[in-house]
Amino acid sequence: MGTKRQKSAHSTQESTEPSSESRTETPAGALDELDAAILRHLERHGRATNYEVGEAVGLSASAASRRILALEKAGAIRSYRAQIYDRLLGKRMTVFIRVTLERQSAPVLAAFETAIRRSIAIVSCHLMAGQYDYMLVARVSDVDDYGRLHQNELSRLPGVTRLETSFALRDVLDGK
Numbered sequence: 001m002g003t004k005r006q007k008s009a010h011s012t013q014e015s016t017e018p019s020s021e022s023r024t025e026t027p028a029g030a031l032d033e034l035d036a037a038i039l040r041h042l043e044r045h046g047r048a049t050n051y052e053v054g055e056a057v058g059l060s061a062s063a064a065s066r067r068i069l070a071l072e073k074a075g076a077i078r079s080y081r082a083q084i085y086d087r088l089l090g091k092r093m094t095v096f097i098r099v100t101l102e103r104q105s106a107p108v109l110a111a112f113e114t115a116i117r118r119s120i121a122i123v124s125c126h127l128m129a130g131q132y133d134y135m136l137v138a139r140v141s142d143v144d145d146y147g148r149l150h151q152n153e154l155s156r157l158p159g160v161t162r163l164e165t166s167f168a169l170r171d172v173l174d175g176k
Contacts, residue, residue, distance in 0.1 A: 031076065034057055034058075034059065034067065035067060035071060035076070037056070037057040038053055038057055038064065038067055038068060038071065039071065039076060039077070041053055041056045041057060042068070042077065046080050046081070046083075049061070050062070050064045050065040050068065051064075053068065086139045090141045091139040091140060091141055092141060092142065093139070093140050093141065093142060093143075093145075093146065093167060093168070094137065094138070094139060094167070094168035094171055095137070095138040095139075095140055095146055095165060095166070095167055095168070096135065096136070096137055096165070096166045096167075096168070097135070097136040097137075097138060097154065097163055097164070097165050098131075098132040098134075098135055098136075098163070098164040098165075098166075099112075099132060099133055099134040099135070099136060099157075099160055099162070099163055100132055100133055100160070100161050100162035100163075101133045101134075101159040101160060101161060102159050102160075102161050103159070104133060108158070108159040109127070109159075111158040111159060112134070112157055112158055112159050112160070113125070115157050115158055116134075116136070116157065119138075119149075119153050121138045121139060121140055121145075121149050121153070122136050122137070122138050123137050123138065123139050124136070124137040125137075132164075136154075143167075146165070146167075150163070150165075
């Protein structure tokens with residue numbers, strides 16, 4: 001099937017996400033047990049070779065390769081990337097920031113989301129239902145580093161009327 005994957009099948013760190021025109025959404029439940037097993041294995045071992053994936057799920061390397069390629073084309077596998085251990089980079093604290101916006105109109109949400117994508121310290125951003133509009137997760141080195149993030153970035157985000165912050169005492173499932 002077009003691309004032949006050999007030894008280090010999934011070692012690229014570049015996004016392999018298909019364009020919105022070529023990607024087809026895979027409906028929930030459309031994956032069989034082998035596809036689900038492949039996805040679970042790749043989620044934990046993103047650099048596994050086709051041989052290793054096949055061994056883990058009971059397929060040959062070529063059959064695993066064909067299924068992985070089909071999962072990529074279907075959009076079930078969005079990208080491959082390195083998951084960095086932030087502590088080695090001095091980012092020892094996990095911070096949760098609850099954000100309230102002035103209103104939830106489409107332009108306000110779009111402006112906020114565009115701005116938040118530029119922040120290096122924010123590792124995830126979730127639009128929420130309930131009391132808060134967004135939940136952000138940041139990795140910082142210490143309280144002073146968070147103070148800089150708050151002053152230089154968070155307080156300047158468009159549409160924000162309130163920020164509430166909590167600091168994690170320990171990351172229980174970090175790197176699970």
